[in-house]
Amino acid sequence: MPSVYTVASREFSDIIHSKRFIILVAVFSIVFMVGMASIYLTVLSMAQGLGIAMPTGFLGRAASIIASSMSYFAPIVGIALGCDAISGEREKGTLKTILAQPIYRDTFITGKFIAAILAVSIAVSIASLVNVGGSIVILGVTPTSEDIARLALFIVFSILYAISYYGIAILLSTIARRTTQSVIVSVTLWAIFTFAIPIIASLVAYMYRPITGIEIIQRPGGNVTIRRPSPEEMQRIIEQTRARATITEAINSITPNYHFTKIIQYILGFMQGGLNQSLSIYQGLVSAWPNILVLVLVACITLIASYMVFIRQEAR
Amino acid sequence: MTSIPEYVIETYGLTKVYRSGGGAVVAVDKLDFTVEKSSIFGLLGPNGAGKTTLLMMLTGLTLPTNGSGRVLGYDIVRESREIRRRVGFLPEGFGFYEHLTAEQNLEYIAALNDIPKPERRKRIEDILSLVGLYEVKNRRVSSFSRGMKQRLGIAQALIKDPELLLLDEPTAGLDPEGSRAFKDLVLKLNSEGRTIVLSTHLLFEVGPLCSSIAIMNRGRIVVQGRVKDLISKLMSEVGYKIYVEVRGDLGKLASALTGMEGVRGVRIGVDSLYVDSTRDIRVDIVKIASDMKVEISSIRVEEPSLEDLFIRYYRGEASNA
Known part of the structure; x- marks a missing residue:
């Protein structure tokens, strides 16, 4: 029986030698280096101007930029590799040629999965290493051994995140008749998850939990001041803010992006709005496990679904 | 003494219905037909007659809605992989990895057919010589003409040294020279004892090669038999x-x-x-x-x-x- 290895090795070789793969990794690396340098210099000059101390340590300075650049790169890699995995073979006629051989369909698609997982791992690892290396050069700060351990976990979860998008893309590629359809739908879905859902979440939270009790006073001469709320009002505002955050998170949690962000916040030890290195790696993993589970489930469910769709598809 | 013909393909009431959007299209309708061993069999009919669907069912790439069939003695539903191991199939609209060379493409197909590595090289070279592509074996398929790709398609079907070849629209897009080379190749393969099924709407291209034919229309076989017998039958009918x-x-x-x-x-x-x-x-x-x-x-x-x-x-x- 032809092994999964036969399919996986050819597929892997195709991916890593493809222009698309090389360009993607190269462009990302260049964009990251330029972006990192410009952001760091801007923040540095602002901090010096305002007399604010810069965060200390490698992750303190680089974590948010590395994480945010990976939050764009990983889905793009996943979509780029998955969007034509099946539909491309169908369009080129190679699917017919391959399926005319004594090969089970599950062998074929499993080989593709394995090749993609390896290729995604390589792409994410290269991008992360370029990220980290670039950060060391630009920031002039060397990571500690704990930073390196956290960065290794960051790479692992970035691969998982990219695979969850690969799963979505290959599912769409299996269903779609044409690659253009699966590309359009994959990219649209990514844009919705990345940009639209967070905005919608904020709007819904604002509608259902408006924050009341903050009084803005306009003084003669155009000056605006906010009336200091009473302790009771302050308590209410805090509760309303918490309720809004709960609604926002509940809506955002339908996207893989949200779970990746949460994992990375726990693993790299920074939280929104400031650095929080108080969590150990173990504590970070314990806190992040529900989010890790969601990403694993997204990857598994989409891969199993595309497998089932592919097995049942008619060759015509 | 009359010898009993040995059939490499037999179907009984084979039916395929495609359902989509609430409608149903009967692509193949209760088909009973046979193909004799070592013959060149022409499956003729216009586009949409059901020829491709029939070949897809025979190789297990599409499941029949009803009926049954056997290819080389193997059941088309339960033993389709055994069929694909022994039958060389050139599907209509097949393709190759264009960035790979002819040899690399065949290497992959050979690996999928579990041909042991030491045997592969020689077999690939022999087949490339047979189809006239040996000289260009290291060229990327993207630089091949339509005729060369067609010959490479036949090469991939031959890599497993099949007893039976199913060729769907094999002469589509070939120039006259390519078409003649193809006919010579078919006759040569048949002379080696292989059964060849040629499915086409281009009657004049392959018809004269066939010892037996079946004419399909709207999912049914309208007539089937040896060309000589059918001509005699027609003469008795039309005069x-x-x-x-x-x-x-x-x-x-x-x-x-x-x-x-x-x-x-x-x-x-x-x-x-x-x-x-x-x-x-x-x-x-x-x-x-x-x-x-x-x-x-x-x-x-x-x-x-x-x-x-x-x-x-x-x-x-x-x-x-």
Whole structure:
């Protein structure tokens, strides 16, 4: 029986030698280096101007930029590799040629999965290493051994995140008749998850939990001041803010992006709005496990679904 | 003693219905047909007749809605992988990895067929020589012409050294030279004892190669059999066109033949007569001419061509005759 290895090795070789793969990794690396340098210099000059101390340590300075650049790169890699995995073979006629051989369909698609997982791992690892290396050069700060351990976990979860998008893309590629359809739908879905859902979440939270009790006073001469709320009002505002955050998170949690962000916040030890290195790696993993589970489930469910769709598809 | 034909393909009530959007299309309708071993079998019919669906079912790439079939003795549903291991299939609209060379593509197909590594190289080189692509084996497929890709398609079907070859629209897009090379290749492969099924709507391209044919239309086989038998059958149905070259009194002979039993018409040419008869009356014509002292220099029955056969059965005239 032809092994999964036969399919996986050819597929892997195709991916890593493809222009698309090389360009993607190269462009990302260049964009990251330029972006990192410009952001760091801007923040540095602002901090010096305002007399604010810069965060200390490698992750303190680089974590948010590395994480945010990976939050764009990983889905793009996943979509780029998955969007034509099946539909491309169908369009080129190679699917017919391959399926005319004594090969089970599950062998074929499993080989593709394995090749993609390896290729995604390589792409994410290269991008992360370029990220980290670039950060060391630009920031002039060397990571500690704990930073390196956290960065290794960051790479692992970035691969998982990219695979969850690969799963979505290959599912769409299996269903779609044409690659253009699966590309359009994959990219649209990514844009919705990345940009639209967070905005919608904020709007819904604002509608259902408006924050009341903050009084803005306009003084003669155009000056605006906010009336200091009473302790009771302050308590209410805090509760309303918490309720809004709960609604926002509940809506955002339908996207893989949200779970990746949460994992990375726990693993790299920074939280929104400031650095929080108080969590150990173990504590970070314990806190992040529900989010890790969601990403694993997204990857598994989409891969199993595309497998089932592919097995049942008619060759015509 | 009559030998019992050995069949490499047998189907019984094979049916395929495609359902989509609430509608149903019967692509193959209760098909019973057989293909004899070592024959060149033509599966003929217009586009949309159900030929491709039939081949897809025979190789297990599409499951039948109803009925059953066996290819080389293997069940088309339960043992489809065994079929694909032994049958070389050139599907319509096949493709290759264009960035790979011809040799690399065949290497991959050979690996998928579990051909041991030490054997692969020699087999690939032999097959590339057979299809005339050995010289360009290291060229990327993207630089190949349509005809070269078609030959590479046949090469991939041959890599497993199959007993049976199923070629779907094998001459589509070939130039006359490519078409002739293809025919020579088919005859050569058949002479090695392989059974070859040619599915096409281009009757004139492959029809003359076939020892047996089946004409399909709207998912059904309209007629099937050995070409020779089908032509005889057609002649008995549509009549015999007898061409007689005569020296002497044409009119007198024509008058004598007009009244004969079975003669539907006699047409007089310059030095010849065309007799349209329901039966073969050549012996009677020679006898009458001899009695009338009219000399016949030649007499022959004009056999219907494959085209006549196709047109008649495809149009469904046979059933109305």
